[in-house]
Amino acid sequence: MAVTITFPESCLCSTERLTAAAKRWRFLRKLKRYDQMDFQFALWQMVHLIIGPRKVYRNFVSRKETKNQFARDDPAFLVLLAGFLCLSSGLITLVLGLGFLGFVKFFLWSVFVDCIATGLVVATVMWAITNQFFRADPALDVEWGYSFDIHLNGTFAFLVFIHILQPLFYYPVLNAWDFVGTFLSNTLYLLACTYYLYITFLGYSSVPFLKSTKRLLSVFPIMVLLYIVSLSVGWNISRTVMNFYHYRVM
Template identity: 45%
Template sequence: MGNSPLISSGSDINSAYQKTRRYFRRLFKFEQMDFQFALWQMFYLLAAPQKLTKVFRARKNFKSQYARDDPAFLILFAGALCLTSIGFAVALGYSFTQFLKFLVVEIFIDCIGIGVVIATTLWYVTNKFLKPKNIPQDVEWGFAFDIHLNAFFPPLILLHFLLLIFYNLFLNPGNGHIGFAALIFGNLFWLAASIYYIYITFLGYNSMQILKNTNLFLVPIPWLIFIYLVTVYQGFNISTAVFAMYKRRVV
């Protein structure tokens, strides 16, 4: 009886390993991927992310895991990241070499690197502080990273696609009423992207019925609104600052 926790832990590790191995083995088997369902998820991440809560719970009920076992979403996500990065590079006037450097940094640092840090931190916090002690089931790390990818997608579309349409307006806001309007509207994109990320993160963890107090994930939203108002009051154009940082990255 005293060894049962260790046996359970080893079993969980083996199970996670098998799931991960099975996931990556399917990565190049396109005929086994459900791209239509992945596109449906992407659409609802933008239009009505709360509807995906039922998807998370259904996956747990039918496949005994919250994390995706189909790489189709990851493939489409990587494609969207590459396409939006091409548009961003064109708008910023990158050379081909600079574009490749920008793409590598965007994928391996901004998306995967920061995502691993966020997913690992929230995986630890949720298991340590938000999960009742008497529940043996843990939050899967794979699901924590899935939540990050879900939450990252709408900001990607907002900031690397829609924002490009108004690129010149935000980078050179000019003077007077037009410049101030560009400042308000431009910074609003970053506020919306931040709130999207937090809200979808909240929905992901809230879908796990084993967790409590998941509304704590929404606490940063009022602070983000406050920061937005401060940037507008101070005349700080977030787009200008971020675009300048992106240019320095590839020089």
């Protein structure tokens, strides 16, 4: 005679939490095992986040089908992002003349404040919003780790504009005290924010049980309005940000 065993809801929730914790622990353990990280694939992701971000999210969907999770299970992308921040921090240090100690401070700020701390806040907010307002099936929810991955994807694309293009063209063009300098500076930030928004939208729209994700793009008109206002008042965003970078480490 077949016997059916049912588990209370509290037991099921505990199992889900343990599974999530086990996944996080497995991810953290791999940080010590460089031989198990796929740096080639992580580099492929970084390149395609700039030239074709849709391809990156197809991989996230495939991971859900094969490993039952959207979030990355390989920390190689995070390690390469830290390396990217090290190189870009060195570039900004040279442009601003911050010196070696300034470089160390700026790098630590970039990793632990700009990337990790901000990422924890943004990922948590987006995780809460999407699970509260965008789920088509209440029985399914977005993984917090996936929200954090989406933020990291958008952050990398954003930093290509702000940590690479901005310092390279800061003194020749962006810092000029005329409309052209302000226009190019603020346009660079509009492009960077648009890329972040688009990659974020692609990330959540790739989740099959989320609905109406196009509402995330409603932020874009606000960004354009702020861009127009900044040009109208002559506010050079690059100059403000680079001065802030200099101030916070000196």
